[in-house]
Amino acid sequence: xxxxxxxxxxxxxxxxxxxxxxxxxxxxxxxxxxxxxxxxxxxxxxxxxxxxxxxxxxxxxxxxxxxxxxxxxxxxxxxxxxxxxxxxxxxxxxxxxxxxxxxxxxxxxxxxxxxxxxxxxxxxxxxxxxxxxxxxxxxxxxxxxxxxxxxxxxxxxxxxxxxxxxxxxxxxxxxxxxxxxxxxxxxxxxxxxxxxxxxxxxxxxxxxxxxxxxxxxxxxxxxxxxxxxxxxxxxxxxxxxxxxxxxxxxxxxxxxxxxxxxxxxxxxxxxxxxxxxxxxxxxxxxxxxxxxxxxxxxxx
Amino acid sequence: xxxxxxxxxxxxxxxxxxxxxxxxxxxxxxxxxxxxxxxxxxxxxxxxxxxxxxxxxxxxxxxxxxxxxxxxxxxxxxxxxxxxxxxxxxxxxxxxxxxxxxxxxxxxxxxxxxxxxxxxxxxxxxxxxxxxxxxxxxxxxxxxxxxxxxxxxxxxxxxxxxxxxxxxxxxxxxxxxxxxxxxxxxxxxxxxxxxxxxxxxxxxxxxxxxxxxxxxxxxxxxxxxxxxxxxxxxxxxxxxxxxxxxxxxxxxxxxx
Amino acid sequence: xxxxxxxxxxxxxxxxxxxxxxxxxxxxxxxxxxxxxxxxxxxxxxxxxxxxxxxxxxxxxxxxxxxxxxxxxxxxxxxxxxxxxxxxxxxxxxxxxxxxxxxxxxxxxxxxxxxxxxxxxxxxxxxxxxxxxxxxxxxxxxxxxxxxxxxxxxxxxxxxxxxxxxxxxxxxxxxxxxxxxxxxxxxxxxxxxxxxxxxxxxxxxxxxxxxxxxxxxxxxxxxxxxxxxxxxxxxxxxxxxxxxxxxxxxxxxxxxxxxxxxxxxxxxxxxxxxxxxxxxxxxxxxxxxxxxxxxxxxxxxxxxxxxxxxxxxxxxxxxxxxxxxxxxxxxxxxxxxxxxxxxxxxxxx
Numbered sequence: 001x002x003x004x005x006x007x008x009x010x011x012x013x014x015x016x017x018x019x020x021x022x023x024x025x026x027x028x029x030x031x032x033x034x035x036x037x038x039x040x041x042x043x044x045x046x047x048x049x050x051x052x053x054x055x056x057x058x059x060x061x062x063x064x065x066x067x068x069x070x071x072x073x074x075x076x077x078x079x080x081x082x083x084x085x086x087x088x089x090x091x092x093x094x095x096x097x098x099x100x101x102x103x104x105x106x107x108x109x110x111x112x113x114x115x116x117x118x119x120x121x122x123x124x125x126x127x128x129x130x131x132x133x134x135x136x137x138x139x140x141x142x143x144x145x146x147x148x149x150x151x152x153x154x155x156x157x158x159x160x161x162x163x164x165x166x167x168x169x170x171x172x173x174x175x176x177x178x179x180x181x182x183x184x185x186x187x188x189x190x191x192x193x194x195x196x197x198x199x200x201x202x203x204x205x206x207x208x209x210x211x212x213x214x215x216x217x218x219x220x221x222x223x224x225x226x227x228x229x230x231x232x233x234x235x236x237x238x239x240x241x242x243x244x245x246x247x248x249x250x251x252x253x254x255x256x257x258x259x260x261x262x263x264x265x266x267x268x269x270x271x272x273x274x275x276x277x278x279x280x281x282x283x284x285x286x287x288x289x290x291x292x293x294x295x296x297x298x299x300x
Numbered sequence: 301x302x303x304x305x306x307x308x309x310x311x312x313x314x315x316x317x318x319x320x321x322x323x324x325x326x327x328x329x330x331x332x333x334x335x336x337x338x339x340x341x342x343x344x345x346x347x348x349x350x351x352x353x354x355x356x357x358x359x360x361x362x363x364x365x366x367x368x369x370x371x372x373x374x375x376x377x378x379x380x381x382x383x384x385x386x387x388x389x390x391x392x393x394x395x396x397x398x399x400x401x402x403x404x405x406x407x408x409x410x411x412x413x414x415x416x417x418x419x420x421x422x423x424x425x426x427x428x429x430x431x432x433x434x435x436x437x438x439x440x441x442x443x444x445x446x447x448x449x450x451x452x453x454x455x456x457x458x459x460x461x462x463x464x465x466x467x468x469x470x471x472x473x474x475x476x477x478x479x480x481x482x483x484x485x486x487x488x489x490x491x492x493x494x495x496x497x498x499x500x501x502x503x504x505x506x507x508x509x510x511x512x513x514x515x516x517x518x519x520x521x522x523x524x525x526x527x528x529x530x531x532x533x534x535x536x537x538x539x540x541x542x543x544x545x546x547x548x549x550x551x552x553x554x555x556x
Numbered sequence: 557x558x559x560x561x562x563x564x565x566x567x568x569x570x571x572x573x574x575x576x577x578x579x580x581x582x583x584x585x586x587x588x589x590x591x592x593x594x595x596x597x598x599x600x601x602x603x604x605x606x607x608x609x610x611x612x613x614x615x616x617x618x619x620x621x622x623x624x625x626x627x628x629x630x631x632x633x634x635x636x637x638x639x640x641x642x643x644x645x646x647x648x649x650x651x652x653x654x655x656x657x658x659x660x661x662x663x664x665x666x667x668x669x670x671x672x673x674x675x676x677x678x679x680x681x682x683x684x685x686x687x688x689x690x691x692x693x694x695x696x697x698x699x700x701x702x703x704x705x706x707x708x709x710x711x712x713x714x715x716x717x718x719x720x721x722x723x724x725x726x727x728x729x730x731x732x733x734x735x736x737x738x739x740x741x742x743x744x745x746x747x748x749x750x751x752x753x754x755x756x757x758x759x760x761x762x763x764x765x766x767x768x769x770x771x772x773x774x775x776x777x778x779x780x781x782x783x784x785x786x787x788x789x790x791x792x793x794x795x796x797x798x799x800x801x802x803x804x805x806x807x808x809x810x811x812x813x814x815x816x817x818x819x820x821x822x823x824x825x826x827x828x829x830x831x832x833x834x835x836x837x838x839x840x841x842x843x844x845x846x847x848x849x850x851x852x853x854x855x856x857x858x859x860x861x862x863x864x865x866x867x868x869x870x871x872x873x874x875x876x877x878x879x880x881x882x883x884x885x886x887x888x889x890x891x892x893x894x895x896x897x898x899x900x901x902x903x904x905x
Contacts, residue, residue, distance in 0.1 A: 033695075035695055035699065090875055090879070093879050094878060094879065094882075097878075097882060098882075099624075099694050099695060100618075100624055100694075100698075100827075101878050101882045103624070103626075103695060103698055104819065104820075104823060104874065104878050105874075105875055105878040105879070107626075107816055107819075107874070108871050108872075108874035108875035108878065109871075109875060110871075111813075111816065111867065111870070111871035111874070112868065112871035112872060112875065114867075115864065115867035115868045115870075115871055116868055116871075118864055118867075119860055119864045119865065119868055235699075239699075271710065271714070273710065274706065274707050274710040274711070277703035277704075277706050277707050277710075278703075278707065280699065280700070280703045281688065281700055281703050281704065281707075284692055284696050284699070284700050285688050285691065285692075285700075288692070288696055
């Protein structure tokens with residue numbers, strides 16, 4: 001029983017990370033109908049920014065909450081900037097192009113970031129020393145580290161802030177309008193370009209936060225390619241929850257995390273990474289709208 | 301005489317919206333029938349039901365004695381029902397000639413295998429198809445633009461091309477969805493002449509949806525009126541014109 | 557034209573093509589034996605052939621039928637591994653028992669057997685991917701095919717008998733210039749015949765407007781499945797030829813990277829243009845190989861090796877291509893003098 005509970009906790013925690021990344025995918029898809037393949041690499045960027053800031057300023061020698069927040073904010077800011085740059089340079093020019101063009105461009109940007117990362121950062125795995133005391137405390141037979149708690153809390157906080165932004169601000173209304181009909185939104189006087197830029201900035205900031213936290217709190221070693229798999233899984237999570245739907249992305253993320261935790265602890269563990277794809281295929285075939293989404297009918 | 305097409309009590313629903321309710325319709329060989337009604341009355345939905353794009357939730361459709369309810373569009377096309385679309389759907393990247401050939405492909409005997417290996421029978425049949433396609437293009441006055449891309453044609457010619465493509469499938473029943481839409485009076489008159497000629501020369505039955513009353517009154521032998529998915533009147537153009545229910549549907553209640 | 561005339565012409569043209577191929581083959585062999593043609597250039601020539609097969613077969617699915625398939629490397633992988641497994645585990649032992657191993661006819665027969673096995677399995681994979689994909693459009697289809705490609709790769713990775721992550725060693729080196737380019741010629745002929753025929757117009761119709769296509773009697777489902785299966789079949793043939801050329805296989809050869817490279821060839825050449833795919837396959841193979849010889853650049857104490865820069869160059873090229881010339885070099889048309897004239901005019905302005 002305890003084993004299952006432990007896996008559930010781990011699952012929710014992985015899931016919150018996937019949720020943070022998935023939200024970015026789903027927001028961009030909602031406004032542009034584009035699958036931003038490069039999003040997973042923004043997550044990777046967040047981790048590397050954290051690495052360079054921590055080692056560059058030797059912050060690991062003075063672990064504190066303040067330092068942690070500092071690195072977090074820097075990671076998020078850099079990633080937001082990167083997201084905005086990508087949008088302006090690569091995606092805006094092809095906004096009215098056919099879908100396949102946009103897809104290929106996104107793939108190109110992703111490859112550029114990955115291979116550029118290999119060139120600039122080096123392919124060797126790096127390890128970020130901790131900036132915050134992270135003890136592993138057994139509570140009633142379960143192992144939860146402080147880091148896990150912080151990650152979960154931060155994710156929840158970000159999600160709530162995002163929900164507030166989307167539901168209660170002008171920007172949020174603009175984003176929702178654009179996701180229904182971009183031309184009508186423009187005609188209503190919404191500054192579509194600015195709204196899209198902000199969407200990218202927000203989504204990328206969240207992905208950067210996810211990357212920074214994973215790199216800092218888990219013992220994972222980061223490489224320029226380490227955003228690939230989590231990116232794909234987060235994308236599947238977004239589809240699972242209903243692409244274009246923010247609560248769906250959160251739900252999908254948590255579910256993905258839990259499924260993965262259970263598969264990882266079972267006999268099928270070597271197939272753990274392929275599970276994401278299988279879920280994807282199943283969702284696309286049975287309910288492409290996802291759990292919280294709706295079907296679209298083409299008018300003849 | 302047996303009806304060519306018999307629609308029996310057909311109903312079509314989209315979620316909570318009933319687009320067509322309890323429709324009964326019969327078409328006899330070589331008829332030229334009009335289907336009219338205010339916007340949203342369900343006319344194109346009827347076409348979509350007849351061509352298999354939608355499956356009626358109730359009712360049956362019998363064509364040439366066969367129950368085609370629920371058949372898929374390509375099978376219905378093979379059986380002999382061809383159509384044009386309200387918003388023109390041509391194969392834009394192909395030439396005018398190629399568009400018509402796709403229609404002719406329907407009744408070819410040699411298939412993809414023969415085509416891939418370029419066999420003798422395939423080459424012979426290609427010659428036939430070529431001849432027939434050119435003939436149709438000449439009939440429709442499109443032979444001078446045969447090698448132009450379909451999407452480069454002016455609107456009127458695009459409509460004619462859609463009709464040519466439909467004819468190439470050798471249909472028994474031709475469904476025209478607002479063929480005169482967006483045409484000036486001269487083009488409309490030419491179109492009316494064309495439709496009449498087609499019915500006479502090709503031995504086909506034509507059902508057309510139109511908003512232009514000149515066309516409907518001018519060439520249709522019989523008119524069916526739809527409103528909110530139900531048939532509200534049927535008869536000759538003259539009868540329809542003076543039918544109070546029809547007038548009410550189009551213009552609202554008559555002043556007392 | 558009468559039946560007899562037709563057969564005469566057919567015999568002459570096929571004969572001429574075969575003669576040309578045999579001649580080229582003989583030329584290659586003699587150049588190699590005298591040392592005029594070094595091993596590396598020969599390898600590039602062979603890789604061009606394999607990439608032509610891959611690009612044209614993908615174009616059949618993407619460019620001509622308009623389906624977004626970005627998991628093509630999966631089909632290549634299936635063809636490569638099943639053909640290799642077949643030759644190594646099934647046919648070779650059988651041949652060895654009968655003393656047929658090592659003879660020229662024996663080798664050719666072995667290769668053919670392997671290719672057939674690879675083609676059949678890849679076709680089945682194409683069916684397996686194509687049928688579920690029928691209901692999906694656009695982005696969703698692309699992602700699904702990507703997913704299938706990865707599932708195939710991970711499955712191969714988990715099969716210990718073919719080496720798993722370490723790779724499959726010891727595949728007999730059977731691929732010759734003749735067989736490879738025979739496959740290329742057959743594929744090109746088939747594609748061209750389809751595209752100039754009325755029956756073949758069905759594929760383009762499905763690409764342009766599926767609903768209109770159905771309305772004129774085109775069974776779009778069947779067309780899409782045929783496209784997938786044929787494309788997969790030839791990708792499998794390419795894989796089989798590749799396996800028996802390198803002698804070694806690794807699942808890493810068939811990752812998403814490979815699918816993207818093939819996709820880039822198709823896009824660069826122009827989706828829907830067969831000659832475009834041929835041109836870009838040759839161009840990209842040559843460029844990718846040539847990039848290996850770039851000197852190692854040292855900037856600020858850090859050495860950048862050509863292999864790292866290769867992929868950076870590649871991805872930049874992909875992005876620029878999309879931004880500036882989405883339709884590729886030839887767009888949807890085939891190569892002809894009008895294209896040369898167009899580019900000439902462009903250069904002179």
